[in-house]
Amino acid sequence: MRPKHVMVDLKGQARSFFRIKSNLFWVFAFPLLLIIIFGAIFSNMGSEAVTLNVQNLDEGTGSQQLLTALNGTGMVKLKFISPATNLDQHIKDNSLAHVMVIPANYSSNLASNVTAPVELRLDETVSTSGTVFNAVNGVVNAINLQMAGGEQHIVIEMGSIVQKRFSFLDFFVPGIIGLTIMTTCVFNVQGTISRFRTNGIFRKLATTPMTPFEWLLSRILWHLFISFLTMAVIMGFGMLIFGMNMSVNLPVVLMIVAGSAMFSALGMIVARFVKNEETASMAANAITFPMMFLSGTFFQLEMMPSYLQQVAAVLPLTYMSQGLRDAMVYDNQAGAYFNLAVVAVIGVIFVIVAVLITKWEEE
Amino acid sequence: MIEVRDLVKRYDDLVAVNGIDLDVSAGEVYSILGPNGAGKTTSVEIMEGLRKKTSGEVRILGHDIEKGQREIRKRIGVLPQSFNAFDYLTVKENIEYFGGLFDKRIATEELIGAVQLQDKRDAWFTNLSGGLKQRVGVAIAMVNDPDLIFLDEPTTGLDPKARREVWEIIRKLKSQNKTVILTTHYMEEAEVLSDHVAIMNEGRFIALGTPRQIIDKHGSGSTCVVKGANAAAADAVRSAGMMYEASNGDLLVRMENKGSLPKLIGLLSASEVTYDEVLIKGSTLEDVFLKLTGKKLAEAEQ
Numbered sequence: 001m002r003p004k005h006v007m008v009d010l011k012g013q014a015r016s017f018f019r020i021k022s023n024l025f026w027v028f029a030f031p032l033l034l035i036i037i038f039g040a041i042f043s044n045m046g047s048e049a050v051t052l053n054v055q056n057l058d059e060g061t062g063s064q065q066l067l068t069a070l071n072g073t074g075m076v077k078l079k080f081i082s083p084a085t086n087l088d089q090h091i092k093d094n095s096l097a098h099v100m101v102i103p104a105n106y107s108s109n110l111a112s113n114v115t116a117p118v119e120l121r122l123d124e125t126v127s128t129s130g131t132v133f134n135a136v137n138g139v140v141n142a143i144n145l146q147m148a149g150g151e152q153h154i155v156i157e158m159g160s161i162v163q164k165r166f167s168f169l170d171f172f173v174p175g176i177i178g179l180t181i182m183t184t185c186v187f188n189v190q191g192t193i194s195r196f197r198t199n200g201i202f203r204k205l206a207t208t209p210m211t212p213f214e215w216l217l218s219r220i221l222w223h224l225f226i227s228f229l230t231m232a233v234i235m236g237f238g239m240l241i242f243g244m245n246m247s248v249n250l251p252v253v254l255m256i257v258a259g260s261a262m263f264s265a266l267g268m269i270v271a272r273f274v275k276n277e278e279t280a281s282m283a284a285n286a287i288t289f290p291m292m293f294l295s296g297t298f299f300q301l302e303m304m305p306s307y308l309q310q311v312a313a314v315l316p317l318t319y320m321s322q323g324l325r326d327a328m329v330y331d332n333q334a335g336a337y338f339n340l341a342v343v344a345v346i347g348v349i350f351v352i353v354a355v356l357i358t359k360w361e362e363e
Numbered sequence: 364m365i366e367v368r369d370l371v372k373r374y375d376d377l378v379a380v381n382g383i384d385l386d387v388s389a390g391e392v393y394s395i396l397g398p399n400g401a402g403k404t405t406s407v408e409i410m411e412g413l414r415k416k417t418s419g420e421v422r423i424l425g426h427d428i429e430k431g432q433r434e435i436r437k438r439i440g441v442l443p444q445s446f447n448a449f450d451y452l453t454v455k456e457n458i459e460y461f462g463g464l465f466d467k468r469i470a471t472e473e474l475i476g477a478v479q480l481q482d483k484r485d486a487w488f489t490n491l492s493g494g495l496k497q498r499v500g501v502a503i504a505m506v507n508d509p510d511l512i513f514l515d516e517p518t519t520g521l522d523p524k525a526r527r528e529v530w531e532i533i534r535k536l537k538s539q540n541k542t543v544i545l546t547t548h549y550m551e552e553a554e555v556l557s558d559h560v561a562i563m564n565e566g567r568f569i570a571l572g573t574p575r576q577i578i579d580k581h582g583s584g585s586t587c588v589v590k591g592a593n594a595a596a597a598d599a600v601r602s603a604g605m606m607y608e609a610s611n612g613d614l615l616v617r618m619e620n621k622g623s624l625p626k627l628i629g630l631l632s633a634s635e636v637t638y639d640e641v642l643i644k645g646s647t648l649e650d651v652f653l654k655l656t657g658k659k660l661a662e663a664e665q
Contacts, residue, residue: 004463005463005464008460009460011460015456016449016450016451019451199447200446203413204441204446204447204448206412207413207436207439207441208461209465210464361413361414361415
């Protein structure tokens with residue numbers, strides 16, 4: 001092994017890599033596009049109050065107390081409909097999903113201790129209807145309790161599973177880092193090997209003192225650098241534009257090293273077994289595409305049917321994404337190191353296989 | 364420089380190289396000539412270490428081809444068939460890349476000058492024409508100042524001008540006392556450039572020697588071409604007992620000995636004989652190939 005040969009190839013890659021426009025797309029534009037699209041869709045999820053349309057026919061203080069309490073929950077935003085409006089027509093014309101009607105005798109009924117109904121019309125096909133019901137129900141219960149002179153014996157203290165406050169993007173971004181590293185490493189390495197075999201560069205290299213091992217090592221090192229670059233770009237972008245919180249620590253760095261080597265070696269293996277340039281690219285797609293969707297990049301594994309979860313359990317990207325998430329978001333060291341160990345073992349096996357089977361000479 | 368004894372390369376049922384012997388001395392240009400599929404590239408790729416032989420002995424620069432691979436690689440330069448370098452590196456960067464792989468190397472600028480690519484120094488390889496790419500390939504093959512250079516079909520696919528530019532570079536290599544192994548399917552190229560030629564067909568060498576020796580041994584001597592000859596001319600040649608062929612109104616008369624030419628001129632000076640012009644054509648390697656295989660080179664490639 002001559003480090004000089006590895007350096008020569010690294011320098012060659014550094015010079016040529018970004019002259020190829022498709023590389024710029026896959027390393028920078030592709031992950032950023034995913035983040036922008038998903039960030040725009042999910043950045044407000046859960047934080048915005050649901051609009052509740054209120055037609056208040058009551059003129060007493062009781063309805064005012066109810067509305068003030070509802071406002072105070074922060075869960076609903078009140079929008080008033082004039083008492084004179086024909087409600088059914090108004091709902092139809094404006095496609096309203098959540099409407100509350102306070103009847104004219106609400107306050108007087110309360111004052112005279114007669115049951116005072118509040119009408120809640122909800123569109124159950126809209127997912128936010130539950131939120132509205134909970135808000136109104138909670139407030140009504142509290143008022144009932146207060147009027148009965150009761151005392152709260154059980155209280156709920158709200159806490160989050162995760163230590164800090166996280167958004168969907170915080171969950172999503174480690175997956176995007178894993179996904180981008182996979183696609184960049186697998187497709188670049190497979191593409192380069194197929195191309196160099198077809199256009200004769202391997203035959204030329206085979207007549208020089210450089211060995212296939214030195215060449216493979218240089219390719220793995222280069223993609224390691226690209227992987228860190230990808231991570232920096234994605235994180236920087238996510239933090240600047242969407243204000244995400246995440247940390248880089250030792251397991252994150254080790255996971256990038258192991259994952260990048262694992263996927264580079266996977267690209268080498270694909271290129272070795274499928275020699276035709278186009279077929280090899282199809283094979284790379286066939287391997288990476290299921291991983292993209294089944295490895296928990298875009299949604300939690302728990303949301304998938306159990307047989308798909310079993311499929312996910314044998315996909316290397318599952319462990320890389322989960323490990324990155326554990327380390328970057330959940331601060332779960334044990335989980336991060338477990339996933340890291342899985343990726344490292346698969347990585348070592350892939351690299352050994354790749355080194356053993358990659359040959360320059362043709363037979 | 365190269366010693367090959369009874370080299371055989373077999374692929375399942377196909378015998379690509381069928382027992383060839385070859386001796387190449389220092390400082391010569393040795394051409395292996397033959398149609399596509401004759402086994403030229405397989406033979407040189409075995410000598411370059413790119414393919415494994417089935418049997419036989421191959422020694423390059425005094426080393427056994429299999430045991431001495433490491434030593435051999437340091438001292439040979441190779442322009443593989445259909446050569447390509449890195450598309451998105453410039454000419455200069457490509458030469459630097461390959462130079463970096465050797466301990467002994469020629470300065471990049473010197474090589475760029477040797478193949479006259481000064482103007483294209485900073486152009487990406489992918490943007491070069493076929494002829495310029497081959498010149499880069501030759502420069503890269505020379506990057507370690509090799510004792511022995513293999514050029515595998517360096518002019519295939521090039522236009523006549525680019526082909527002649529590559530010839531000039533090969534002549535320059537020869538003047539620097541480099542040993543060059545050249546494979547080609549252009550007879551003229553082998554004839555013009557080589558000290559020795561091996562004509563290959565169907566895995567075997569069918570003729571070996573200097574171009575002159577091969578032509579003298581297997582050629583059919585000189586031919587006098589009488590263009591636009593009339594019937595009287597043909598009659599005169601026939602009655603004089605000279606060997607000839609008629610082709611498209613021309614007479615092709617074999618020059619069997621020293622006396623043949625004066626004799627023919629005598630016949631042509633008769634008053635009833637008319638013709639347009641007379642020229643003398645020597646035998647070529649193409650004629651030799653035709654004679655030895657019964658096929659023209661182009662037909663053999665079908």
